[in-house]
Amino acid sequence: MTSPCDPQYAAAGDVGAAIMMIDSRLKGVRDGKTATDPEEQALIDQFTASLGPRGADAVLDGTCTLIYLFMKWLRMAYEDHDKDVIEYVVPNLVATMRMMPKSVRPETIPTMAGLLIAAGTGLSPNLWRKQYGYWTKDEMTPLEVTTFLLAEHINRLTDDPDFATRMITEALSKTDED
Incomplete structure (x- = not known):
């Protein structure tokens, strides 16, 4: 029996825009930026405003697709070592988010853990979340943080600072070829 939260029922969304935003954050942190450059933030804000409601929803769906793909990759990697991805990834990410109270409000952490x-x-993270209503504004930054932390976790495991981004962009390229 399939679940209504099965990924086959979820929209993939704009994975390209979502990975572009996460990659920008990863490179910023790698370059030692602790805060978003005002010029870069203005470009991100302009880009986001140009999307309109449908485009923003597509990026939101794309971000959830990234979470799904990153967790799928991590699940396979941990299973290769007889470890459970939930046991090894979720507590680590939750602990990290708890150390970021300015970006991740405490009441959003249970949703991100879910x-x-x-x-x-x-399961599809987006369909799982939609069971409880539409996304709130307060969940947007924690969602981005969650995706960023997953990508960074993958990059550290592979000892390659661009692995997570490259994995997604290569998958997107193969999809375009097909």
């Missing part, structure tokens, strides 16, 4: 667990068990 998204990780949903994806870690093969």
